[in-house]
Amino acid sequence: MSNDTHDLASLPAMGARAALSRTITEADVMIFAGLSGDHNPVHLDAAYAARSQFGERIAHGMMIASLISAILGTDLPGHGTIYLGQTLKFLAPVHIGDTVTASVEVIATREEKRLVTLRTDCTNQLGTLVLTGEATVKYMRDQLAS
Numbered sequence: 001m002s003n004d005t006h007d008l009a010s011l012p013a014m015g016a017r018a019a020l021s022r023t024i025t026e027a028d029v030m031i032f033a034g035l036s037g038d039h040n041p042v043h044l045d046a047a048y049a050a051r052s053q054f055g056e057r058i059a060h061g062m063m064i065a066s067l068i069s070a071i072l073g074t075d076l077p078g079h080g081t082i083y084l085g086q087t088l089k090f091l092a093p094v095h096i097g098d099t100v101t102a103s104v105e106v107i108a109t110r111e112e113k114r115l116v117t118l119r120t121d122c123t124n125q126l127g128t129l130v131l132t133g134e135a136t137v138k139y140m141r142d143q144l145a146s
Helices: 026-036 046-050 061-074
Strands: 017-023 081-090 099-110 115-123 129-139
Touching (some): 026 061, 061 081, 061 129, 099 129
Antiparallel strands (some): 017 099, 099 115
C-alpha cells in the first residue's frame, strides 16, 4: 500500500452527518466499570446514587462519549480514521434505560493535512443534549479499501 495521498479516499464533505442510537443497559454500565476500572458508586450502588444529586444511578460519561468513537471509526469518516483529539462537555446525566443518540457533523477539513473536525453531540430520548464537544481526526483510508 502506498503512502501517497493521491491513493487516499476523499475527505468527507462539509456538513456530512452520521448518528448512532443505543439504549443504555445495566450490563453496559457493569461492563464499562469493569473495563475502565471506574467503580464510582454513583454508577454502581443504587442506595448511594439515591442520595446523590442525580437521585438514581447514572451511566459513565466516558461510556456515552465512546459512542462518538464508534461513529468516527466505522461510519464518518469511517475505516482509516485516526482519532487525534476530543473536547467534551457533560451537560446532563444519562440513566440506565435511556436511549442515547450520538451524532457527528463535519464542520472543517484541511485536505493538505488530511484533518477533519466534527461537532459531536449526544442527546437522550427526550431530545436533551447530554454531551457536546468537538473531535479532530486524521483520515487515511486507502481508495481501494473496503
